[in-house]
Amino acid sequence: MKQFSLSTPQEGFIDITASVRNFVRRSQIKQGICQIFIPHTTAGLTINENADPDVVADMLAALKEMVPRLPYRHGEGNSPAHVKSSLMGCSLAVLVEDNNLVLGTWQGIYFCEFDGPRQRKVFVQVMEA
Amino acid sequence: MKQFSLSTPQEGFIDITASVRNFVRRSQIKQGICQIFIPHTTAGLTINENADPDVVADMLAALKEMVPRLPYRHGEGNSPAHVKSSLMGCSLAVLVEDNNLVLGTWQGIYFCEFDGPRQRKVFVQVMEA
Amino acid sequence: MKQFSLSTPQEGFIDITASVRNFVRRSQIKQGICQIFIPHTTAGLTINENADPDVVADMLAALKEMVPRLPYRHGEGNSPAHVKSSLMGCSLAVLVEDNNLVLGTWQGIYFCEFDGPRQRKVFVQVMEA
Numbered sequence: 399m400k401q402f403s404l405s406t407p408q409e410g411f412i413d414i415t416a417s418v419r420n421f422v423r424r425s426q427i428k429q430g431i432c433q434i435f436i437p438h439t440t441a442g443l444t445i446n447e448n449a450d451p452d453v454v455a456d457m458l459a460a461l462k463e464m465v466p467r468l469p470y471r472h473g474e475g476n477s478p479a480h481v482k483s484s485l486m487g488c489s490l491a492v493l494v495e496d497n498n499l500v501l502g503t504w505q506g507i508y509f510c511e512f513d514g515p516r517q518r519k520v521f522v523q524v525m526e527a
Numbered sequence: 528m529k530q531f532s533l534s535t536p537q538e539g540f541i542d543i544t545a546s547v548r549n550f551v552r553r554s555q556i557k558q559g560i561c562q563i564f565i566p567h568t569t570a571g572l573t574i575n576e577n578a579d580p581d582v583v584a585d586m587l588a589a590l591k592e593m594v595p596r597l598p599y600r601h602g603e604g605n606s607p608a609h610v611k612s613s614l615m616g617c618s619l620a621v622l623v624e625d626n627n628l629v630l631g632t633w634q635g636i637y638f639c640e641f642d643g644p645r646q647r648k649v650f651v652q653v654m655e656a
Numbered sequence: 657m658k659q660f661s662l663s664t665p666q667e668g669f670i671d672i673t674a675s676v677r678n679f680v681r682r683s684q685i686k687q688g689i690c691q692i693f694i695p696h697t698t699a700g701l702t703i704n705e706n707a708d709p710d711v712v713a714d715m716l717a718a719l720k721e722m723v724p725r726l727p728y729r730h731g732e733g734n735s736p737a738h739v740k741s742s743l744m745g746c747s748l749a750v751l752v753e754d755n756n757l758v759l760g761t762w763q764g765i766y767f768c769e770f771d772g773p774r775q776r777k778v779f780v781q782v783m784e785a
Contacts, residue, residue, distance in 0.1 A: 399687065399753050428528065433689050435751045437760025439705040444613040447568040452600035459608045463595040466721040471710035476534050480711050481718045484702040487764070489749050491618050493564045494651050495528050500650060502566025504713075509564075517642060521758060523689060523751050525633050525785050527528075527654050558657065560691050560781060575743040576697040581729035582738050589739045591737075592724040620747050622693045624657050624779050629779060631695025656657075656783050 399523045400424075406514035411444075411454035412425050415507045418522055419491070419499050425524040434490045435521045440479035440513035442486025446507025453507050461485065461512075479512035494524060528652045529553075535643035540573075540583035544636045547621070547651055548628050551647035557626050563619045564650045569608035571615025577635025590614065590641075606656050608641035611612040623653060657782045658682075664772035668713035669702075673765045676750070676780055677757050683782040686755050692748045693779045698737035698771035700744025706764025719743070719770075737770035744768050752782060 400421045404412060422432050433444055447453040452512035461482050492507065493500040501507075509520060533541060551561050564573055576582040590611050599606035619635065620654045622629040630636075638649060658679045662670060680690050692701055704710040720738050728735035750765065751758040759765075767778060 399749055399750060399758070408547050418543060419548055425661060427668055428728070429652075431654060432747055433751060435749075435758065437763060439703070439711070439760065439762050443679070445568070445617050446609055450601055450603075452602070453568070453606065455598070456599040456601050456606040457610050457613060459597055459599075460594055464593055464719055464722055468721060469716070470714040470717070472708055472714050473710070474708075477711065477714040480704055481601070481715050484704050485614060486617065487745065487748075488703050490616075491562055491564075491620060491749060493528055493562060500528070500564065500566070502568065504568050505566060521751055523687075523785060525654060525783060526687060527652060539722075560783060562707040572695070574746050575738055575742050579730055581731070582697070582735065583724070585730050585735040586739050586742060588726055588728070589734060589735070592726060593722055614743060616745065619745075620691055620693075620749060622657055622691060622779055623724055626712065629657070629695070631697065633697050654783060656781060 401519055401521045403467040404518040406511035406516050408514050409511055411510050413506045414509050418507055421522045422494055422499055422524055427524045427526045430494045430525045430527040432492045432494050433523045436488045438478055440483055442483045442510035443490040444486045444508050445505050447504045449504050475515050482512045528650055530648055530650045533642035533647040535645050535647055537643050538640055540637040540639050542635045543638050547636055550651045551623055551628055551653055556653045556655045559623045559654045559656040561621045561623050565617045569605055569612055571639035572614045572619040573615045573637050574634050576631050576633045583632045605642050613639045657779055659777055659779045662776040664769035664774050664776055667770050669763045669766040669768050672767050676765055679780045680752055680757055680782055685782045685784045688752045688783045688785040690750045690752050691781045694734055694746045698734055698741050700741045700768035701743045701748040702766050703763050705762045707762050734771050740770045
């Protein structure tokens with residue numbers, strides 16, 4: 399299992415595809431799956447379009463609108479960030495072939511910060527088929 | 528890694544359980560996990576009820592209502608499809624036992640088209656435990 | 657593959673971290689992934705904060721508000737539970753290191769009951785890296 403760190407400047411999506419691909423390359427595993435996991439409850443992982451940055455900006459805006467403003471009980475005031483974390487998920491598997499990530503032309507892997515700025519970690523485990 | 532193609536006639540959920548099970552059978556792997564992945568950013572994968580087709584029709588209607596109509600920045604006009612894609616996810620693992628998918632009585636595996644009609648692909652990798 | 661049962665008293669989130677960890681321990685697998693799967697279509701799996709129980713209470717309230725009240729077609733009247741099931745997902749992978757689950761300080765694994773009281777099952781498969 400490998401890990402890397404991120405400093406998130408604010409709420410937003412950060413493309414971590416290159417870092418994850420790096421670990422796959424160094425694992426020398428030809429075929430299998432790459433499991434990505436974050437040990438956080440106010441952030442998420444997702445795959446979406448990497449060509450037009452407006453897509454993830456739109457997604458952040460949509461999630462903000464979708465999660466209701468309620469009189470939440472959790473004292474820290476970041477309950478919407480916890481909800482968004484579970485909607486995106488904190489665990490994500492990508493297929494590996496030819497010692498590389500199998501991704502569509504427009505797919506990038508994103509770390510979703512819903513409560514930054516924060517210091518964050520990403521764990522990566524490559525499993526051989 | 529194996530793959531198959533789909534022609535989606537329009538927005539909607541397509542049951543792909545039989546195709547996925549087929550790959551598991553042919554892998555001859557007795558026990559492990561079956562990782563399904565789609566290389567698309569306006570479609571998703573989910574497991575839900577396969578008995579009453581009204582369930583996935585209701586889900587499509589609920590998602591349409593949940594994702595807000597905003598002045599999105601992405602020029603193609605399909606930002607809601609990108610949001611729904613991340614809500615459902617593009618990667619899904621199902622357990623394998625006795626060289627078969629482990630699914631509940633009412634569970635089917637669905638390809639969720641949010642931006643069709645389109646030509647789509649589904650990748651399947653069976654991992655031995 | 658191992659499994660355990662749950663009796664859910666009502667809608668709500670149940671922390672299943674200890675039970676899952678138990679299976680990882682007994683598998684004696686040092687490093688890999690632990691795949692959790694539930695064979696249900698009106699329940700889900702998620703990871704979120706385990707320190708303040710208000711967080712999962714807030715999440716339940718937010719999901720209730722997010723999923724719209726529509727004239728659903730499914731006759732059983734539990735379409736919102738099916739939608740919440742797909743939003744959380746029924747399959748979840750956690751990394752394994754030193755024969756233990758790799759979880760952040762504040763992370764717990766939750767079974768999400770959206771349609772209880774019900775008798776439920778959880779399947780666990782530990783895969784070696």
